[in-house]
Amino acid sequence: MKTLILGAGYAGLAVATKMKPLPELEALLIEQNAFHTFETRLHEAAAHNTRVTLPIQPLLRGTGVEFEQASVEGVDIDAREVTLKDGRVLTYDKLVVGLGSVTNFYRIPGLAEHAAELKQLSDADEIFNFVNRVYSGEYQGNRDIVVGGAGLTGVELVTELAQRAEVLSKERGLPPFQIYLVEAGPKILPILDEALRQKAEKTLRDYGIHILVGHRLMGATEGSVTVQTADGEQKVIGAGKIIWTGGIQARDIVKGERLEKGPGGRIAVDEFLRAKGYPDVFVIGDMGLALNQDGKPVPTTAQHAGQQGRLTGKNLMHLARGQELEPYEPTTLGEFVSLGGLMAVGWMKLPWNQKLAITGGLAHVMKKASEWRWRASID
Ligand SMILES: Cc1cc2nc3c(=O)[nH]c(=O)nc-3n(C[C@H](O)[C@H](O)[C@H](O)COP(=O)(O)OP(=O)(O)OC[C@H]3O[C@@H](n4cnc5c(N)ncnc54)[C@H](O)[C@@H]3O)c2cc1C
Structure with missing residues (x-):
């Protein structure tokens, strides 16, 4: 099963690091940078020049996934082809698209x-x-x-x-x-x-x-x-x-006659995160329009991109072993907003759908903990 994973952001990297070598599975991760960017920490880099990247190659040890640093030019899911900027055309049996979002300037002049x-x-x-x-x-x-x-x-x-x-x-x-x-x-x-x-x-x-x-x-x-x-x-x-x-929109790079797009150009996906009408194409993270248990769009966050990536990695392994796919069940564990230095505000989920509001230094620690959890999950 020839599998291409496009993008090593929160979604794509979670897929790749969940995989294990299997003789019948050939997987390639394609990313324009040699490193993963902790996008959720870019504000720290902007203010303090903090290091917010991690080399990708060492993270793939033991996964059986190959890595290629290359830029994707276009994806044609009717022709089952991925075209790279250098002109090469790759084909696949299974495709995972996690190329994230771009800034939406809403055509505001200048x-x-x-x-x-x-x-x-x-x-x-x-x-x-x-x-x-x-x-x-x-x-x-x-x-x-x-x-x-x-x-x-x-x-x-x-x-x-x-x-x-x-x-x-x-x-x-x-x-x-x-x-x-x-x-x-x-x-x-x-x-x-x-x-x-x-x-x-x-x-x-x-x-x-x-x-x-x-x-x-x-x-x-x-x-x-x-x-x-x-x-x-x-x-x-x-x-x-x-x-x-002030706004983002899904990266507009995938073409397909039967594709359904929703708000922000996000690609509608089914319960297994596959583009509707394209059972061999998973679209995850900011590019995908997955729905939660109430039928509302899942927010475009690193938290949800990571969850979707981990599930898709697991599901690719299930497919390679001829097993059933697991459906996507999103959970929001909490939301924290950092307010400079050691300050933050936010909430964490408690049993029975209760929310615990947290502010100050403890909220900062909670925000850091979610980053450490992400770091640990890709190791
Ligand atoms: C400053 C900031 C703070 C944020 N804070 C939070 C937060 O606190 N909590 C939270 O949950 N979310 C937060 N978010 C949102 C979160 O970062 C995104 O929802 C998340 O990054 C989406 O993950 P993704 O994998 O879909 O895309 P990304 O993480 O953006 O990954 C996409 C990857 O695709 C690669 N790529 C793109 N185009 C190409 C191409 N043509 N060829 C090859 N590779 C390509 C990119 O280089 C990138 O590595 C924040 C975002 C920002 C900008």
């Missing part, structure tokens, strides 16, 4: 051209270098940062940057740069319960972050953004760096 993103290591490096330049003592331009989107990524980024600015300002005797968090919706972090949300909001205010909720980002230029309030008032905010974290 945004794609002038805003940085936070989706890969090079984005984090760009932000880190800007902060360093601002504190170099020779920088003459606008020092302020505008972050669009007050979801998990935006909030984790602004708090980490504010913390870094505090440290650098003390060290170098320069004033901190201003941080503007722009959000079209009425509140930051809508995924959290109100009490936790308010706690997070207070932390942001204590850092001196300017929270502009109810402000729609209308356009961006080289050094500014234009925002508009619900009653139509427009303001221009100058910025040395604009960062957009």
